[in-house]
Every structure is written in C-alpha cells, then in structure tokens.
Amino acid sequence: MTVELHRAPIVLPVDAPAIVDGAVAVRAGRILAVGPHDELAAAHPDAARHEWDGALVPGLVNAHTHLQYTSMAEVGQAEHSGFETWMHAFQELYEQEHDWLGSASTGAALSLRGGATAVAEIVTDPDAASAVHEAGLHGVVYWEVMGWTDAAWAHGGRDTVLEQLRRIPSPPAAGLSPHAVYSLDTGVLRDLAGLAAELGVRQHIHAAESAWEDAYVRTGTGELADTWRQLERTDFALLRGNGSGRSVIGYLDDLGSLSPATHLAHGIYVDADDRRILRERGVVVALCPRSNAVIGLDPPPVADYLREGNVIAVGTDSLSSSPSLSLLADVAELHRLSRAQGYRAADLHERLFAAATRGGAVALGLDDAGTLTAGRRADLAVFPIAARTPVDAVAELVESGPAVATATIVAGRVRWRA
Numbered sequence: 001m002t003v004e005l006h007r008a009p010i011v012l013p014v015d016a017p018a019i020v021d022g023a024v025a026v027r028a029g030r031i032l033a034v035g036p037h038d039e040l041a042a043a044h045p046d047a048a049r050h051e052w053d054g055a056l057v058p059g060l061v062n063a064h065t066h067l068q069y070t071s072m073a074e075v076g077q078a079e080h081s082g083f084e085t086w087m088h089a090f091q092e093l094y095e096q097e098h099d100w101l102g103s104a105s106t107g108a109a110l111s112l113r114g115g116a117t118a119v120a121e122i123v124t125d126p127d128a129a130s131a132v133h134e135a136g137l138h139g140v141v142y143w144e145v146m147g148w149t150d151a152a153w154a155h156g157g158r159d160t161v162l163e164q165l166r167r168i169p170s171p172p173a174a175g176l177s178p179h180a181v182y183s184l185d186t187g188v189l190r191d192l193a194g195l196a197a198e199l200g201v202r203q204h205i206h207a208a209e210s211a212w213e214d215a216y217v218r219t220g221t222g223e224l225a226d227t228w229r230q231l232e233r234t235d236f237a238l239l240r241g242n243g244s245g246r247s248v249i250g251y252l253d254d255l256g257s258l259s260p261a262t263h264l265a266h267g268i269y270v271d272a273d274d275r276r277i278l279r280e281r282g283v284v285v286a287l288c289p290r291s292n293a294v295i296g297l298d299p300p301p302v303a304d305y306l307r308e309g310n311v312i313a314v315g316t317d318s319l320s321s322s323p324s325l326s327l328l329a330d331v332a333e334l335h336r337l338s339r340a341q342g343y344r345a346a347d348l349h350e351r352l353f354a355a356a357t358r359g360g361a362v363a364l365g366l367d368d369a370g371t372l373t374a375g376r377r378a379d380l381a382v383f384p385i386a387a388r389t390p391v392d393a394v395a396e397l398v399e400s401g402p403a404v405a406t407a408t409i410v411a412g413r414v415r416w417r418a
C-alpha cells in the first residue's frame with residue numbers, strides 16, 4: 001500500500017519532542033512513522049510526497065460545539081449581558097425555520113478550515129445529525145436530551161432516547177448529552193448516567209456555566225428557579241425540595257454522572273473542591289472562553305485548572321455564542337486569561353497546545369487521536385506560521401494562531417486545503 005510523506009519545517013507531535021525539518025509517514029489512514037525528514041525519506045523512497053510550509057501538528061479536537069447552530073451567527077455576533085438575555089435572543093431565532101443539515105454541514109466545513117479533525121458535536125434536531133459523518137470528521141456526535149421531568153421520563157423516556165440515539169449515523173460514535181442540571185430532572189440525570197454506562201456510550205454535559213445554574217442547584221432559588229416557577233415548570237425535584245445543597249459538580253457526582261466516560265463543557269463556577277472531584281473521577285472540562293464572554297459570563301478559572309493538574313480541553317461552542325469556529329482563537333483567549341489569573345510557569349504554551357489536541361482526545365475518549373504517534377490515525381493539520389524554531393512555533397500557535405489552516409488531513413485524506 002502507498003506510503004505518503006508529509007514534510008514540514010516544524011513538526012510538533014505533542015507527546016514527543018518537536019522536530020525541525022520533520023515528516024510524518026502515513027499509510028492506509030494511519031501514522032506509520034514520525035521523525036526527521038531525511039530518515040523517513042530514505043526509509044520510504046517511493047512515497048508520495050507533500051511538502052508543507054509552517055507547522056505540522058495533530059489535528060485539533062474541538063471538544064464542545066453545536067455545528068447545527070452555524071446559521072445562528074447573528075446571536076453570537078451580538079453582545080449579551082448574561083445567560084438569560086442570551087437565551088432569549090437564542091430562542092427567538094431558534095424557533096424560526098432553519099435548514100439544520102445545511103447549517104451543520106457549513107459548520108463542519110468551517111471546522112476543517114480551522115484545522116479541527118475531531119469534534120464533540122451536540123445535536124438537538126435530528127436533521128443535523130448526519131453532518132459530521134458526511135464531512136468525514138472524527139469525534140463523537142452527542143444526542144441532546146432536555147426538558148424531561150421524572151414523571152414524564154417514567155412513561156417511555158428511555159425508549160424515546162434510545163430510538164433517537166439509534167438514528168445518528170456512524171462513524172463517528174454516538175453519545176448522550178444530558179443538556180444541563182436545570183433542564184433535566186434529578187432521576188432523569190441519574191438514569192441517563194446508567195443508560196450511557198449500559199450502552200457503553202459517552203456523555204457530555206453543560207455544567208457550571210452560569211451563576212444562576214449554581215443558585216438553582218444549591219438552593220432552588222435565583223432567577224432561573226423563578227423563571228421555571230413562572231412557567232409553572234415546578235415538577236423538577238430541585239424546585240420542590242429547595243435545591244440539593246450541593247454545587248453543580250457535587251450534585252452531578254451524587255447522581256453518578258461523573259466518570260472518565262463523561263466530559264463537561266464550561267466549568268466556570270467551580271471551586272477547588274469541585275476541581276478535585278473532577279480530577280478524581282477522571283472528568284475533563286472543555287473550556288470555551290470566547291463563548292462565555294459573548295454571553296456575558298465570567299471567564300473560566302483556567303489558571304487554577306492548570307495549577308491543580310486537571311486535564312482540560314478546548315471548545316469553540318457554536319456560532320450562536322462565539323465569533324468563529326477557530327479553536328486556536330479560544331486557545332489564545334485561554335492564554336490571555338491564564339496570564340491575567342497569575343499563571344506564570346514556563347509550560348503554559350505547551351500545556352494549552354496540548355489541551356487543544358491531546359486534551360480534546362482524552363475528553364472524547366479518542367485513544368488514537370490527539371498526538372502524532374505511530375499507529376494512531378493520520379489526523380493532521382498544517383498551520384502557516386512565521387516562527388522558525390519549535391519553541392517559538394508553539395508560542396505563536398497558542399498566542400496568535402492562524403484562524404485558517406493551510407491543510408487539514410483526516411485519516412490520511414486531505415479534507416481542507418487553503
């Protein structure tokens with residue numbers, strides 16, 4: 001079978017030292033070898049050759065997005081004063097007519113353009129479910145579950161969700177996304193955790209995203225709880241019982257939702273105890289700082305996550321709350337926030353670049369992605385950069401990485417070329 005050789009001035013494998021004038025040999029969609037160009041060229045004299053400029057890196061993993069909402073960019077391009085006002089703008093546009101498959105497909109194309117080869121994609125409307133499959137992207141397509149009370153769930157909730165999950169085209173793998181702790185009742189969250197474990201599918205949950213979510217879970221009070229009461233949605237156990245007395249993370253832990261097969265999005269309103277629980281349970285958090293800023297939320301405590309040793313990933317969220325689907329733009333924002341929050345260690349560039357690659361792969365349970373390693377899938381991205389040393393290259397990618405990749409290669413196949 002033909003070997004293809006991808007050569008670049010700088011190759012960043014992420015789990016091994018950088019290589020100047022390096023190459024990645026690919027065969028049958030897998031990485032055959034990573035090393036100095038001259039060595040690989042000598043070993044594979046008949047290889048088909050690709051000569052790239054810039055940095056050749058593992059394909060980025062966007063660990064939280066809703067490509068379905070790509071057509072809702074006007075909401076993400078406005079500024080909002082908090083979750084409630086954003087939600088109102090979102091809902092108004094969402095309820096209009098959309099071509100969800102077209103929107104999700106545009107989002108998938110934009111993801112490839114930005115250098116992503118895998119996504120944690122949350123699908124809310126079935127029409128959008130095939131976009132990731134059709135674009136040839138890797139990752140997990142999570143079916144979003146929301147709005148169920150324990151009483152409604154008892155009448156066929158499980159079967160309904162099972163049927164919805166079955167309709168997601170694979171590859172990639174299908175997963176379950178219990179939307180959030182305030183949109184699903186207590187028993188439903190517990191049962192979904194059990195169902196995911198039984199089926200061997202992954203879970204992805206929005207958690208600790210807003211201050212109102214926090215008050216809702218702790219005490220059943222605050223604006224969110226008031227809104228639910230006004231809408232007479234008072235069936236939820238947390239509203240009947242004045243909250244759980246726990247943080248969002250503690251509450252999810254009590255329900256059995258936290259395991260290495262689950263990853264969370266946002267993780268803003270967390271304390272040291274919450275972060276310890278996440279580490280102990282092996283739960284990765286996908287940080288989406290530009291989305292948080294558009295909605296008007298506080299920034300995530302990225303410096304604390306890094307200092308305390310949590311595994312983090314990065315997500316763009318959707319265009320309904322973010323200016324673009326460029327993952328490197330969120331990495332740059334995390335860099336700025338880390339410094340502003342007092343993170344001074346010299347490993348910052350390296351750790352944030354790892355978050356956008358290896359961290360994302362861990363979050364999604366992709367054990368053959370996220371690094372340039374022989375035997376793994378040949379998911380690669382090439383970025384145009386000015387730096388000519390590996391140290392400068394990582395710094396440039398992290399602080400001001402290009403929004404558009406030169407090339408994005410998924411399982412050995414060039415899916416995007418500038």
Ligand SMILES: [Zn+2]
Nearest residue numbers: 066206265317
């Ligand atoms: Zn989201």
